Amino acid sequence: MHNELTQKDIQMMKEELDYRRITLRPQLLEAVKEARSFGDLSENFEYKAAKQEKNRNEGRIRFLENMIKTAVVVADHSSADTVGLYDKVTVYLEEDDETETYQVVTTMRQDALHGLISKESPVGKALLGRKVGERFYIQVNPSYGYYAVVKAIEKEQDDGSVPLNSY
Secondary structure (H helix, E strand, O other): OOEEEOHHHHHHHHHHHHHHHHHHHHHHHHHHHHHHOOOOHHHOHHHHHHHHHHHHHHHHHHHHHHHHHOEEEOOOOOOOOEOOOOOEEEEEEOOOOEEEEEEEEOHHHOEHHHOEEEOOOHHHHHHOOOEOOOEEEEEEEOOEEEEEEEEEEEOOOOOOOOOOOOO
16 A cells, blocks of 8 residues: 655654654653652553553654655646645535635645545545536545535645644
């Protein structure tokens, strides 16, 4: 399996890895040692919490390493009048009679609650390559889909302002 990520995604993941390895890991190991010194480990909440936080950090390190190792670098090659990666798009949803604004991002930065949709999501897939005024169909699952219309496209670049997902 390959993860389609931008060069900026990979750079941000490497920066997070460095922070987690060089700064956070020693701090968490010290917290575990300190909590262990409090005595009886079977009833030592501080020890359990410190150990849990250390393990979360190690899990995130493994996750980021795997994402980088399996990454395929993608870039936006969309024209000025079509929807591309990191563009903000205003869409009219016919079924709901509502207008929504989305930004098409990579999976590592998606956050649907804040309008950041993955290019692999049904909406993201359907949006890429569309033009203003174009009506298109979003296939959600085999038995459901809906129509939408592109109302506006605001061309954006991957400047790193969209943060990585934490988990």
